[in-house]
Amino acid sequence: MMIRTERSFKVVLLGSTAVGKSSIMKRVTDDTFNTHEESTIGAAFYTKRYPDDVTLQIWDTAGQERYAGLAPMYYRGADAIVSVYDVTSKETYLRALNWIKETCGSIDLEGRTRVFSVLVGNKIDCDDSEREVTKEMGERGTSEGLGTAHLFMETSAKSGENVHIVFKKIAQHLLEQARELSESDDPREFFLDQPPASSRMCC
Numbered sequence: 600m601m602i603r604t605e606r607s608f609k610v611v612l613l614g615s616t617a618v619g620k621s622s623i624m625k626r627v628t629d630d631t632f633n634t635h636e637e638s639t640i641g642a643a644f645y646t647k648r649y650p651d652d653v654t655l656q657i658w659d660t661a662g663q664e665r666y667a668g669l670a671p672m673y674y675r676g677a678d679a680i681v682s683v684y685d686v687t688s689k690e691t692y693l694r695a696l697n698w699i700k701e702t703c704g705s706i707d708l709e710g711r712t713r714v715f716s717v718l719v720g721n722k723i724d725c726d727d728s729e730r731e732v733t734k735e736m737g738e739r740g741t742s743e744g745l746g747t748a749h750l751f752m753e754t755s756a757k758s759g760e761n762v763h764i765v766f767k768k769i770a771q772h773l774l775e776q777a778r779e780l781s782e783s784d785d786p787r788e789f790f791l792d793q794p795p796a797s798s799r800m801c802c
Contacts, residue, residue, distance in 0.1 A: 622756035
């Protein structure tokens with residue numbers, strides 16, 4: 600008889616205030632959208648279950664500057680980081696890139712050498728004239744170099760476009776990574792190998 604293994608992974612959303620992190624969270628977990636979503640204070644926690652007994656523990660962190668110092672407390676030990684920006688605000692895009700670089704350099708406190716890093720450009724339901732960040736600019740966030748994302752996608756929490764796809768990709772990647780790790784003779788071996796062709800090494 601085949602024994603199924605429950606696997607749980609920690610995923611943390613980072614980004615400036617009002618980029619839509621909470622709306623993305625609600626779309627993923629409840630498939631709902633609230634036009635007047637209140638700002639998160641500190642952090643909020645939700646779970647999302649996927650096939651193969653995979654559960655994502657999703658942390659939505661506050662984007663206000665006064666809470667920035669608390670972020671390391673939430674992303675420490677994360678398996679994946681989702682750095683979110685608003686495509687109508689270049690400032691939030693630059694901040695999202697900074698979050699990727701910051702977490703890439705400081706998150707491996709337990710001997711791990713890889714955390715799955717995702718860059719998300721939200722609010723693509725906006726009018727094209729409102730855009731300050733093109734899709735091409737977003738794709739540069741996965742270019743070769745120090746502190747780059749493994750995956751980039753544009754989303755709309757309002758319409759739901761690509762939101763579920765992003766988190767399914769995260770769940771699939773983390774499950775594959777865990778399976779490879781469990782099959783390794785050396786528990787650290789997998790993390791020292793090169794990443795799959797579809798992703799790039801962080802740090």
